[in-house]
Amino acid sequence: MPLTVKMRRKTEMRTQFAALCYRITRDKPEILLITSRGSKRWILPKGWPKPGLTPARGALSEAWEEAGVKGQAIDICLGVYSYYKVGEPGDKLPCLALVYPVKVKKLSDDFPEAGQRRLKWASPKKAAKMVIEPELREILRNFDPRLLRR
Numbered sequence: 001m002p003l004t005v006k007m008r009r010k011t012e013m014r015t016q017f018a019a020l021c022y023r024i025t026r027d028k029p030e031i032l033l034i035t036s037r038g039s040k041r042w043i044l045p046k047g048w049p050k051p052g053l054t055p056a057r058g059a060l061s062e063a064w065e066e067a068g069v070k071g072q073a074i075d076i077c078l079g080v081y082s083y084y085k086v087g088e089p090g091d092k093l094p095c096l097a098l099v100y101p102v103k104v105k106k107l108s109d110d111f112p113e114a115g116q117r118r119l120k121w122a123s124p125k126k127a128a129k130m131v132i133e134p135e136l137r138e139i140l141r142n143f144d145p146r147l148l149r150r
Contacts, residue, residue, distance in 0.1 A: 012094075013094045013095070013096055014048070014085075014093060014094070014095050014096070015048075015049060015095070015096050015097075015098065016046045016047055016048055016049075016095050016096070016097045016098070017046060017047065017049065017055045017056075017058040017059040017062065017097070017098055017100060018044040018045065018046035018059060018062075018081075018097040018098065018099045018100070019044060019045045019046065019059035019060060019062055019063035019069070019073070019099075019100060019101075019102040020044055020078060020099050020100065020101050020102065020139070020140070020143060021044070021045065021063050021067065021069050021071065021102045021104050022101060022102070022103060022104065022143070022145055023103070023104045023121070024145065025121075028123065029123070029124060029143065029144070029145050030121040030122060030123060031121070031122055031123070031124055031127040031140060031143065032067060032069070032104060032119060032120070032121055033119070033120050033121075033122060033127055033130055033131070034066055034067050034117045034118065034119050034120075035117045035118045036117075037113075037116050037117060038086060039086070040118075041131075041132060042120070042127075042130040042131050043131065044097075044099065044131075044136070045059070045062045045063040045065075045066040045067050045069070046059070046062055046097050047061070047062035047065070047066075054075065055075075055077070055098055055100060056073040056074060056075040056076075056100040057073055059073055059099075059100040059102060060072075060073035060100075060102050063102050064108075064111060064112075065111065065112045065113055066111075066112075066113050066117060067107065067111070067113075067117070067119055068107045068108035068109065068110070068111035068114065069102060069104050069107060069108075070104070070105050070106045070107070070108060071102050071103050071104040071105045071106075072102065072103045072105065073100055073101075073102050074100065074101045074102070074103065074148055075100070076100065076101065076148060077098050077099065077100060078099045078100065078101060078139055078143065079098075079099050079135065079138070079139040080096055080097060080098050080099065080135065081096075081097050081099070081133045081134075081135035081136040081139065082094070082095065082096050082097075082133070082135065083095055083097065083133050083136075097136075099136070099139055101143075101145070101148055103145070107119070124140050124141055124142075124143045124144075125141060127140045128140040128141040
């Protein structure tokens with residue numbers, strides 16, 4: 001169901017929706033990682049809930065804005081991970097990201113945050129080594145798109 005978003009105080013735990021963007025190359029999955037704009041660490045595209053969008057569609061929307069992904073969101077939550085979103089110096093916002101798979105059909109060169117991030121395809125095992133959040137490492141390491149088929 002689409003969400004209704006209620007405003008919260010900035011110090012409370014916040015929820016974001018993350019897109020685990022993947023493709024199959026030579027019968028093996030590859031995961032798309034992007035760099036964060038601030039620290040330049042490797043992350044998944046993610047963002048705040050958007051009114052009127054399901055969590056999976058919200059994740060797909062973020063994948064478009066941050067990485068130029070055109071694809072299909074799958075309405076299965078693969079897991080959650082926690083992290084701190086860093087803002088102003090000393091300002092850390094606790095976040096919980098729900099991860100949804102997005103099958104990438106193509107990448108566009110022209111998207112809202114083009115030029116602000118680097119993109120890299122990696123195997124699930126290598127992608128897991130590139131991110132810093134322990135729960136996200138497990139989600140990436142265990143990702144198997146064959147399990148998404150119904």
